[in-house]
Amino acid sequence: MKWLAGLALALTVFSVHAASKDVILPGDAKCTKCHDETESYPVLSMGKTRHGVMVDGRLPTCTGCHGNSETHTNKPEGVKIRPLPEFPYGKRTADDVGGHNQVCADCHKGGKFMDWNGSIHAARDVPCTSCHQLHVAKDKVRDKRTQAEVCFTCHKEQRVLFNKPSHHPVPEGKVACSDCHASHGSAGPKLMTRDSIANTCFTCHMEKRGPFVRKHEPAEDCTICHNPHGAATDNLLKVRSPMLCQQCHEPSSHRGNFPSFAAGASTGGLNITQARGCLNCHTNIHGTNNPANAGNERTFRR
Ligand code: HEC
Ligand code: HEC
Ligand code: HEC
Ligand code: HEC
Ligand code: HEC
Ligand code: HEC
Ligand code: HEC
Ligand code: HEC
Ligand code: HEC
Ligand code: HEC
Structure with a gap:
């Protein structure tokens, strides 16, 4: 009827x-x-x-x-x-x-x-x-505070990630999906607003671009270590250190003052599986500039 x-x-x-x-x-x-x-x-x-x-x-x-x-x-x-x-x-x-x-x-x-x-x-x-909603006064997708809701109707996995303890402040309305993604298409991968993932990150995290005298080679691809949406570990890390580092660096091959770096081994009173692990010493993990100490510079230490 x-x-x-x-x-x-x-x-x-x-x-x-x-x-x-x-x-x-x-x-x-x-x-x-x-x-x-x-x-x-x-x-x-x-x-x-x-x-x-x-x-x-x-x-x-x-x-x-x-x-x-x-x-x-x-x-x-x-x-x-x-x-x-x-x-x-x-x-x-x-x-x-x-x-x-x-x-x-x-x-x-x-x-x-x-x-x-x-x-x-x-x-x-x-x-x-x-x-887009066109017959309503406010188009949700063009407002930072409500945009994510619109995207989440289709992208449920990202909703889960943004609920993890470490996340870009998208749910808080400070960063929007559209700061990183161009919904209408882009020349970069994954609808990035810039021509690469790293260049998109550098729009806000300029200091990570360097220039560094010594660059940690994999740092070019931020998503090797970081999940840009969210993670259970601080700093959006996909995996906790030292496991993060040991995906590529053999635990047993650590040189210098530390005879053995088997997981859990004690290193001058510092247990590498505890707390920030490798990061206690290798503090400048993205890259270093320390002309005064070539050894520290080479190994991303201050
Ligand atoms: C003579 C009355 C009349 C005129 C003139 C009219 N409409 Fe409608 N329109 C209706 C009726 C009746 C419905 C059905 C409403 C319903 O089913 O709830 C409808 C439904 C619609 C719908 C919804 C269609 C759907 O998905 O069910 C749209 C969109 C629409 N009209 C647009 C327009 C536009 C644009 C114009 C002018 C170019 C227009 N109408 C002129 C009577 C009219
Ligand atoms: C006849 C041309 C025309 C058509 C058809 C049209 N638009 Fe527009 N639209 C415009 C113009 C012109 C503006 C104002 C743009 C400006 O000020 O730069 C606009 C504005 C908008 C805006 C708001 C931008 C702002 O700055 O507030 C959105 C969103 C939008 N259009 C989406 C759509 C969508 C989605 C459709 C199809 C359902 C559509 N438009 C159809 C011409 C059109
Ligand atoms: C810029 C493009 C655009 C213009 C201009 C536009 N409409 Fe629409 N209209 C839409 C879209 C898109 C929808 C679907 C809304 C939705 O999905 O919620 C819609 C939905 C509708 C509906 C159906 C609502 C329902 O029951 O679901 C009607 C009726 C309608 N429009 C009438 C009009 C009339 C009358 C005008 C002129 C005053 C107009 N539209 C101008 C894009 C437009
Ligand atoms: C996947 C979601 C999505 C789709 C699909 C989409 N848009 Fe958008 N659109 C957005 C977002 C988010 C913004 C605001 C941020 C931006 O400008 O990138 C926006 C902004 C706009 C604007 C305003 C641009 C300005 O200069 O401020 C217009 C106009 C527009 N869209 C039209 C369209 C048209 C036309 C289509 C289809 C051909 C479309 N959109 C498809 C998400 C979308
Ligand atoms: C800080 C930048 C950033 C923000 C903010 C962001 N993304 Fe992403 N997104 C990325 C990067 C980088 C990738 C590609 C690498 C990856 O998948 O981890 C990506 C990938 C994706 C993918 C593809 C996943 C796949 O498996 O291929 C979807 C879908 C997506 N993002 C949706 C969203 C939605 C929805 C939002 C907002 C709620 C959002 N993103 C906010 C950076 C971001
Ligand atoms: C109506 C459903 C829908 C909405 C709403 C939507 N998307 Fe998508 N999006 C898709 C589909 C379908 C794909 C294709 C891949 C897939 O199936 O996940 C996709 C893919 C993507 C990708 C992956 C690009 C790649 O190259 O792999 C990103 C990033 C993305 N969307 C971001 C967004 C953002 C940001 C919004 C909100 C502004 C949004 N989407 C809203 C349906 C949607
Ligand atoms: C639109 C700006 C913007 C872009 C683009 C951006 N970020 Fe962020 N990022 C932020 C803000 C804001 C914070 C939160 C800072 C705070 O809470 O103090 C943040 C925090 C972070 C953090 C620390 C998270 C934590 O738990 O403290 C990491 C790691 C990060 N971003 C990596 C990235 C990566 C990787 C990319 C590219 C995929 C990226 N960001 C792109 C704005 C941005
Ligand atoms: C090899 C792994 C790895 C890669 C690749 C990587 N990061 Fe990180 N990032 C880390 C670790 C580990 C931390 C935590 C540092 C700490 O606790 O001292 C971190 C922290 C951060 C932070 C937050 C803390 C701070 O220093 O501001 C931001 C922002 C960040 N990274 C951005 C990026 C960007 C942008 C890229 C790509 C250009 C990138 N990262 C690539 C391992 C990586
Ligand atoms: C995706 C693989 C990968 C991950 C994950 C990774 N690295 Fe590396 N790392 C490399 C590569 C490749 C080099 C360059 C090796 C070279 O120059 O001979 C390197 C170099 C280094 C160097 C300098 C080595 C030298 O011989 O001077 C240190 C120190 C280092 N990484 C520490 C870390 C720490 C700490 C982590 C965890 C936060 C980590 N790396 C995570 C791949 C990785
Ligand atoms: C207590 C401080 C400390 C901790 C913790 C530590 N390192 Fe180192 N690391 C150093 C020092 C000092 C050097 C420089 C040794 C040299 O120049 O001979 C170094 C060198 C390296 C190198 C360069 C290659 C080599 O064997 O000289 C790599 C790769 C490396 N560390 C990875 C790691 C990884 C991965 C972890 C965590 C599993 C880690 N380090 C934990 C202090 C530390």
Whole structure:
């Protein structure tokens, strides 16, 4: 009986908007004579968004997004159920994601959207409108404090990681997914905002770029040791030291004053499996500049 409810709606709305004047967008009377703020999804809130500026000629009106929709606005005689608009959006976006996205992409192209077509979100048929809400005053995905909620609807694994004790302050609203990821596509890997993971990290952690006289070789790839989203171990470390280091460095090969570095071995009163382990001595693990002491410089010590 959906058409009956629709008919009732159409009738009430007709009586309210007998004059059929544009309400928020040029030419919207064609639609707003039936659709207005009294609906379960109050469409006129668009007037409070960037798309709702009456005088900006670059902006779409109702038909700019939903299509001309002639049979929808003027139900042909003898047809029982009102045909849908050409681009109904909402749940029906799934029937033709490419077509619905193209409506938006026809206007939003170049610049930040240059890499959209090659992006994984486009390739996987993720609708623009699964991230963006256009008929509401606040578009959650463009607000740092609410953005993650939108992403988490699809990326559940990242929700779990951001709940771990050590995490980038995304749940706290201080860092956003979009500080590291370009949702519309990027030239870098994993939708990074820069051309590489490390260069993305350096936008905030400049001191890790160096230049260092001696660089710890694997430090180029931050994700060898860090999980950027969250970890159980301090400093976003995937594994605790010394195990972290011993993935690559043989415990038994440690030279110098320490005869044996078997796990748990005592080293001048320092048990390397305790506390920060290797990091008690190798304090500058990303790289060093210590011209006064070549040995310390070589082994990332102060
Ligand atoms: C004569 C009245 C009338 C006019 C004019 C009209 N609509 Fe509708 N529209 C309806 C009715 C009735 C429904 C069905 C509502 C329901 O099922 O809850 C509907 C549903 C819709 C839907 C939801 C479709 C879906 O997924 O179920 C969209 C989107 C829509 N209209 C957009 C528009 C646009 C854009 C215009 C102007 C180009 C327009 N309408 C003009 C009566 C109208
Ligand atoms: C910038 C593009 C855009 C413009 C302009 C636009 N819409 Fe929409 N409209 C959408 C999207 C996207 C949705 C789906 C909303 C959702 O998924 O919550 C939608 C949903 C709707 C719905 C269905 C709501 C429901 O019941 O699910 C109606 C009705 C509607 N729009 C009418 C209008 C009218 C009337 C206008 C002009 C005043 C208009 N739209 C202008 C993009 C647009
Ligand atoms: C007819 C062209 C046109 C269409 C179609 C269109 N837009 Fe827009 N949109 C614009 C313009 C112009 C602006 C204002 C941009 C500016 O100020 O730089 C805008 C603004 C926006 C903004 C807000 C940006 C801001 O700075 O606040 C978002 C988000 C957006 N559009 C998404 C969409 C999505 C998603 C669709 C498809 C459902 C869509 N647009 C369809 C032209 C269009
Ligand atoms: C995976 C989620 C996601 C998808 C899909 C998505 N966007 Fe966005 N969009 C965002 C986020 C997050 C921002 C804010 C941060 C930014 O600018 O990168 C944004 C910002 C925007 C803006 C404002 C840009 C500005 O200059 O401030 C526009 C316009 C826009 N998107 C349009 C679109 C269009 C059109 C599509 C589909 C072709 C789309 N978006 C698909 C997440 C998404
Ligand atoms: C501090 C930077 C940073 C922030 C903030 C961030 N990410 Fe990431 N993300 C990365 C890096 C680096 C990778 C690639 C390495 C990896 O998967 O560990 C990645 C990978 C991903 C992947 C792909 C995972 C895979 O297995 O390939 C998804 C999905 C993702 N991030 C979603 C999110 C979401 C959602 C948010 C916000 C809630 C977010 N990210 C916030 C840096 C970040
Ligand atoms: C409607 C579902 C949906 C939403 C919402 C969504 N994504 Fe995705 N995202 C996907 C799909 C599907 C993939 C493809 C890989 C996969 O299946 O996980 C993907 C992949 C990614 C990747 C991995 C890129 C790569 O190269 O492997 C990142 C990073 C990412 N999304 C970030 C985000 C961010 C940030 C947001 C919120 C602004 C977001 N996504 C919102 C569906 C979504
Ligand atoms: C948008 C800025 C920004 C970007 C980009 C960024 N970070 Fe961070 N990072 C932060 C902030 C803010 C903190 C928290 C500092 C605090 O709490 O004092 C942080 C903290 C950290 C910490 C310490 C966590 C802890 O438990 O104390 C590590 C490790 C880290 N970031 C690594 C990375 C890596 C790796 C990347 C790239 C994948 C990256 N960051 C990209 C802003 C950023
Ligand atoms: C070989 C492992 C390893 C790699 C690779 C690595 N880190 Fe770290 N990082 C660590 C360890 C271990 C700590 C904890 C240091 C401590 O406790 O003294 C740390 C701490 C940090 C911190 C927080 C403490 C501080 O010193 O500010 C940031 C930020 C950070 N790393 C960023 C990065 C960035 C950015 C990259 C990539 C360019 C990177 N890391 C690559 C091992 C690594
Ligand atoms: C992904 C593998 C990897 C991990 C994990 C790793 N390293 Fe390294 N490390 C290397 C490589 C490769 C070199 C360079 C070896 C060379 O120059 O001969 C190196 C060099 C070093 C050196 C200088 C060696 C020399 O001969 O001068 C020290 C000290 C060091 N690492 C300590 C650590 C510590 C402490 C950790 C844990 C926080 C760690 N490394 C984690 C791969 C790793
Ligand atoms: C008590 C301080 C201390 C601790 C703890 C420590 N180291 Fe060292 N490490 C040194 C010193 C001092 C040197 C320099 C030895 C030399 O120049 O002959 C060194 C040298 C190294 C080297 C260079 C190669 C070599 O054998 O000379 C590597 C690799 C290394 N340490 C890794 C580690 C790892 C991995 C751990 C944790 C399992 C660790 N160290 C714990 C003090 C320490």
